[in-house]
Amino acid sequence: MAAKKPAAPKKKSAAAQPKPTIERAVKQKPAVIATRETNPSAMNILFVAAEMAPFIKSGGLADVVGALPHYLRMRGHDVRVVIPKYRDNDYHGLPLTPVVSPMGVWMGTNQEWCSVLQTVINGVIVYFVEHDAYFNRFGMYHDAGMHDYHDNPHRYGFLCQAALQLCHDVAFTPDLVHAHDWQTAPVCAYLKVWHQNDPLFVNTRSMLTIHNAAYQGVYPAAPHYDYLGLNWENFTPDKFEDHGRLNLLKGGVHFADMVNTVSRTYAHEISRPFGAFGLAPYLSAKAGRFFGIINGVDYRTWSPENDTFIASKFSRKDRSGKKQCKRDLQKRFLLAEDDDVAIIGAVGRFVHQKGYDLLAEKIADIVNNMRVQVVILGTGDPGLERFFGDLPKSFPGRIGSYIGFSNELAHVIEAGSDFFIMPSLYEPCGLNQIYSLRYGTLPIVRATGGLDDTVKNYNEVSAEGNGFKFWDATGTALYYTVGWAISTYYDRPAHMATLIDNAMSEDFSWEKTAAEYETAYRRVLEHQH
Ligand code: ADP
Numbered sequence: 001m002a003a004k005k006p007a008a009p010k011k012k013s014a015a016a017q018p019k020p021t022i023e024r025a026v027k028q029k030p031a032v033i034a035t036r037e038t039n040p041s042a043m044n045i046l047f048v049a050a051e052m053a054p055f056i057k058s059g060g061l062a063d064v065v066g067a068l069p070h071y072l073r074m075r076g077h078d079v080r081v082v083i084p085k086y087r088d089n090d091y092h093g094l095p096l097t098p099v100v101s102p103m104g105v106w107m108g109t110n111q112e113w114c115s116v117l118q119t120v121i122n123g124v125i126v127y128f129v130e131h132d133a134y135f136n137r138f139g140m141y142h143d144a145g146m147h148d149y150h151d152n153p154h155r156y157g158f159l160c161q162a163a164l165q166l167c168h169d170v171a172f173t174p175d176l177v178h179a180h181d182w183q184t185a186p187v188c189a190y191l192k193v194w195h196q197n198d199p200l201f202v203n204t205r206s207m208l209t210i211h212n213a214a215y216q217g218v219y220p221a222a223p224h225y226d227y228l229g230l231n232w233e234n235f236t237p238d239k240f241e242d243h244g245r246l247n248l249l250k251g252g253v254h255f256a257d258m259v260n261t262v263s264r265t266y267a268h269e270i271s272r273p274f275g276a277f278g279l280a281p282y283l284s285a286k287a288g289r290f291f292g293i294i295n296g297v298d299y300r301t302w303s304p305e306n307d308t309f310i311a312s313k314f315s316r317k318d319r320s321g322k323k324q325c326k327r328d329l330q331k332r333f334l335l336a337e338d339d340d341v342a343i344i345g346a347v348g349r350f351v352h353q354k355g356y357d358l359l360a361e362k363i364a365d366i367v368n369n370m371r372v373q374v375v376i377l378g379t380g381d382p383g384l385e386r387f388f389g390d391l392p393k394s395f396p397g398r399i400g401s402y403i404g405f406s407n408e409l410a411h412v413i414e415a416g417s418d419f420f421i422m423p424s425l426y427e428p429c430g431l432n433q434i435y436s437l438r439y440g441t442l443p444i445v446r447a448t449g450g451l452d453d454t455v456k457n458y459n460e461v462s463a464e465g466n467g468f469k470f471w472d473a474t475g476t477a478l479y480y481t482v483g484w485a486i487s488t489y490y491d492r493p494a495h496m497a498t499l500i501d502n503a504m505s506e507d508f509s510w511e512k513t514a515a516e517y518e519t520a521y522r523r524v525l526e527h528q529h
Contacts, residue, residue: 039076041076042076042077042078043077043078043175043176043521043522043525044077044078044172044173044174044175044176045072045077045078045079045080045174045175045176045177045178045521046079046080046081046082046167046172046174046176046177046178047065047068047079047080047081047082047178047180048081048159048160048163048177048178048179048180048184048187049061049065049082049083049179049180049181049183049184050083050084050140050141050156050180050181050183050184051065051083051140052065052066052083052126053065053066053067054066054090054092054121055083055089055090055091055092055126056083056086056089056090056140058140058141059211059212060262060295060428060429060431061180061181061211063295063298063431064180064209064262064295065081065083067296067298067510068296068510068513068517069081069124070121070122070123070510071296071510071511071513072514072517072518073122073123073124074123074514075514075515075518079124080124080125080126080127080172081124081125081126081127082126082127082129082159082163082166083126083127083128083129083159084128084129084131084155084159085117085128085129085130085131085135085136086135086136086140087135087136087138089128091119094119094120094121095119096118096119096128097117097118097119098115098116098117099116099117099127099166099169099170100116100169100170101115101116102114102115103115103116103162103165103169104165105158105161105162105165106165106194106229107154107157107158107161107227107228107229108226108227108228108229109229110227112131112158113131114129114130114131114162115129115130115131116128116129116130116162116166116169117130127163127166129158129159129162129163129166131158131162134151134154134155134158134159135155137149148219150219151224152217152219153217153219153225153227153228153246153248154224156182156183156184156186156217156248157186157224157227157228157248159183160184160186160187160190161190161194163177163187164177164187164190164191164194164195164201167200167201168200173200173203173204174201174204175203175204175205175521175525176204176205176206176207176521176524176525177191177204177206177207178207178209178521179206179207179208179209179252179256180208180209180211181209181210181212181215181217181249182215182216182217182248182249182252183217183248184252185208185217185248185249185251185253185256186228186230186248186251186252187206188206188208188252188255188256188257189230189234189239189240189252189255190230191204191255192255193234193255194229194230205257205258206255206256206257206258206524207256207257207258207259207260207520207521208252208253208256208258208259208260209259209260209261209262210249210253210259210260210261210270210428211261211262211428211429212428213249213261213266213270213276213277213428214277214353214426215249216242216248216249216250216277216278216279217246217248217249218242218245218247218248219245219246219248220245220246221235221241221244221245221246224246225240225246230251234251238282238285239251239254239255240254242278249279250279250282253279253282253283253286254282257289257524257527258286258289258290258520258523258524258527259283259290260290260291260293260520261290261292261428262292262293262294262295262428262429262450263292263294263295263428263429263430263449263450263453263454264291264292264294264453265448265449265450265452265453266292266427266428266429266448266450267290267291267292268292269426269448269449270283271283271284271290275426289527291520292453293513293516293517293520294429294450294453294454294508294513295429295431295434295508295513296508296509296510296511296512296513296514297431297434297435297438297508297509297510298510299438299509302411302414302434302438303438303439304321304322304325304415304438304439304440307411307415309407309408309411309412309415310325310328310412310415310416311324311325311327311415311416312325312328314440316440316501316504316505319440319500322415322416322439322440323339325412325415325416326339326343326416326417327339328412328416329343329345329375329412329413329415329416329417330416332400332409332412333375333400333401333402334392334396334397334400335375335398335400336373336397336398338373341371341372341373342371342373342418342419342486342489343372343373343374343375343416343417343418343419344366344372344373344374344375344417344418344420344421344444344482345374345375345376345377345414345416345417345419345420345421345441346374346375346376346377346378346413346420346421346422347376347377347378347409347410347413347414347420347432348378348422349379349380350378350379350380350381350384350385350388351380351381352381352425353425353426353427354422354423354424354425355422355423355424355425355446355473356381356384356388356423357384358423358473358475358478359421359423359478360384360387360388361475362475362476362478362479362482363391363399364394364395365479366479366482367395367398367399369483370482370483370486371486371490372398372482372486373397373398373399373400374398374399375399375400375401375413375416375417376388376391376399376400376401376402377401377402377404377406377409377410377413378403379403379404379405385403388401388403389401389403410432414432414435414436414439415439415441417436417441418442418489419441419442419443419444419482419485419486419489420432420433420436420442420443420444421443421444421482422443422445422446422451423445423470423473423478424445424446424448424449424451425446425448425473426448426449427446427448427449427450427451428449428450429449429450430445430450430451430454433445433450433451433454433455434454434506434508436467436503437454437455437466437467437503437504437506437508438503438504438506439504440500440503440504442467442468442485442496442499442500442503443455443466443467443468444467444468444469444470444481444482444485445467445468445469445470446469446470446471446473446477447469447470447471451469454506454508455467455468455469456502457469458484458485458495458499460488460492460495463494463495463498463499464502465502466499466502466503468481468484468485468488469481
């Protein structure tokens, strides 16, 4: 099958079209909210972030900020979120109400002005900071040519200070400010440097979540550092200085009361030399105040019982529908229609981190030497796009690919495949392997970060496990592990059935993750200064 065309998502009539999940989520009735009056142990929590689903998204960060506040809200906390009012925000018909206009924000010795609007989604108040010069432009972080906006430290530093100013204007006293990634890491510094004597924040603590340590927000120090107003005495190598440049994430790590990342193994990896793009000594210095919490998954959309994109729903108790999903996958990707052949799926960004070059190196050997079909969905590196896009011509009926972004096809691949491959060089959490488990599609992964934490390696003696792992980042290791998975499929069907059952029994729901965050917040609040 040629790239880009035949595998395009199935067109359905408007009537048959499933309602986008986002809309359904948006229109849900807000939960009944406990407040401090009704629940004395309820916390006031302020999320400050650059992205939040369903309003604006470039990656997993938006999913976390879109889901976690809601689940914390369900646990009785007053959680509010501050994000920018970008040009591309999609409000899904929700009303926007003005909150403060104009609002003056102190950046160093300058006062700058913005407005704030709000909406409510699933019981969570979301504030949008409107500053057109900063946020009313193409994309979030870079221009159409993929060049970082040179004023990103101004833009996100302003967002951080605006979030704290807003607390004054709406009389919200946060117990905890939760920052995410380099963009809002400075809010942890503002609390300590700028607002240290501010009565509103006297008991406020901060937590910083690192979703990917590869992105640190490193920019020239001049003119940004002066603008931020965080005092030159904090421009030192243990805080904001990074070989003469400004490193926003590093500064945030120093000033945050607690730091976490999105899996235990990734937390371990990035506190070791070479693992954190230079952050290791600073993360290690946090000692007991740095740890990992695995991301949750929204099973309302990523579960074969509920999935509106797949040919037939199925469940752990009754997996018969998976057969139809497999057929549908084969049809869509013009693969030979065969119920018995093993199918390996892959979905992801074609970037160095994801290790697709290892798959590229071995995919011909895999399909030549094993009875297997392979389906690939992805976009990114132009060389890999060309390579995977052209493969169906060389292996008709055995390899299918679609070069592009299609949420629908991602669901179809998860449901119809027998295995799902993720050869990542590093992976802070990873979502697709967690989806795969729920669909009974056994993950084949390199044991790194969240992949290592969520996938349990198959034990040939006991049939324990829920997938297949390899450790060396080499094509050879990948090839032999795929061979091991495929031989299990054909030679040990009883073990396959057990592994699938184990996989489908796993629970990575947001309810569990939100409880872990709640515990972490309480630890932050107990932390003495
Ligand atoms: P990352 O955030 O590093 O991209 P994750 O595994 O955490 O990796 O999340 C990636 C998400 O993006 C998953 O939901 C995955 O299905 C989706 N995704 C990635 N590439 C594509 C694509 N080409 N088409 C559809 N969905 C995609």
